[in-house]
Amino acid sequence: xxxAFAPPxxxxxxxxxxxxxxxxxxxAVIRRGQSLRITDLEGNQAVDCILYSAADxxxxxxxxxxxxxxxxxxxxxxxxxxxxxxxxxxxxTADTCGRHDTIAGACSCESNTLRYGHxxxxxHACVENFLLELSRHSMGKRDMVSNINWxxxxxxxxxxxxxxxxxxxAPGKHVDLLAEMDTLVVISNCPQINNPCNGFNPxxxxxxxxxxxxxx
Numbered sequence: 001x002x003x004a005f006a007p008p009x010x011x012x013x014x015x016x017x018x019x020x021x022x023x024x025x026x027x028a029v030i031r032r033g034q035s036l037r038i039t040d041l042e043g044n045q046a047v048d049c050i051l052y053s054a055a056d057x058x059x060x061x062x063x064x065x066x067x068x069x070x071x072x073x074x075x076x077x078x079x080x081x082x083x084x085x086x087x088x089x090x091x092x093t094a095d096t097c098g099r100h101d102t103i104a105g106a107c108s109c110e111s112n113t114l115r116y117g118h119x120x121x122x123x124h125a126c127v128e129n130f131l132l133e134l135s136r137h138s139m140g141k142r143d144m145v146s147n148i149n150w151x152x153x154x155x156x157x158x159x160x161x162x163x164x165x166x167x168x169x170a171p172g173k174h175v176d177l178l179a180e181m182d183t184l185v186v187i188s189n190c191p192q193i194n195n196p197c198n199g200f201n202p203x204x205x206x207x208x209x210x211x212x213x214x215x216x
Contacts, residue, residue: 012211022202023191025129027136028209029054030179035093035213038187039174039206040151044167044199046190047150048106048126051081051089054182057139059083063102063146073156075100075148081177084145089183093213094176097169101149104162106130107192129188137184149190150175167199178213 015034019041020026030036038047053059065082067073075081077095080088106126130144151169154162177185191202 014208014210016207016209018208019204019206020187020189022204023129023189025133025186025188026207027133027184027186028207030090030177030183030185030209032179032181033212034179035210036090036177036179036185037174037206037208037210038150038177039172039208040097040169041171041206042203043169043171043173044151045169045203045205046152046167046192046198047205048130048188048190049148049150050130050145050186051083051148052137052139052143052184052186053083053087053089054184057137057143057184059085059087060143060145061089061148063148066102073103075102080180081148088180090177090179092175093178094174097151097173097175099153099168100175101152101154102146103156104149104152104154104164106147106149106188107190125192126188126190129191130186133186133188137186152190176213 016028051061060083062082062084065084065086069082070079075092076099077092079092081090083089131141134140134143151167153165153167155165156162189205190198192198
């Protein structure tokens with residue numbers, strides 16, 4: 001099936017343009033001053049993501065530091081994505097979805113078994129995607145940390161209960177990230193089929209790297 005999409009509005013030349021297949025991992029280094037646009041091509045597709053300092057991958061994304069810096073558990077335009085050393089890795093400069101999750105974590109074969117039954121243990125999951133992609137950068141399970149879930153809708157009830165419900169994204173919604181340092185971005189295009197985070201049907205997403213800040 002061919003996928004039609006409009007080119008991004010841009011301030012600099014396109015360096016890289018790629019469609020991540022459904023269920024697949026991906027990674028790239030975004031240099032300081034470059035922007036990454038992630039587009040939900042068909043809507044309601046969760047995109048799990050971990051960030052690392054490209055110069056020193058022992059410095060990596062911290063959900064706790066990010067939440068504390070903005071006093072909010074949801075991510076959107078203006079959010080600074082913080083490292084565990086208190087530095088800004090990337091800043092969200094545009095967001096047409098409106099809210100992204102930073103607390104629900106990544107699916108795994110083990111969590112699928114616990115939540116949905118032993119018959120799901122064989123299913124591919126985000127943790128396996130992350131491990132595969134991290135191995136290409138000489139990293140492993142010890143280097144995994146809490147991740148961002150782009151386009152994923154995880155409401156929090158008054159009593160603290162979390163839910164994974166139908167997404168608020170739609171075809172063509174995107175989020176733009178400006179690199180504040182050279183940043184390794186590692187993505188799992190979530191393969192989950194047991195809850196509504198992908199509308200029970202994982203689909204491709206588009207990533208575009210460009211010089212300078214993108215305009216929405």
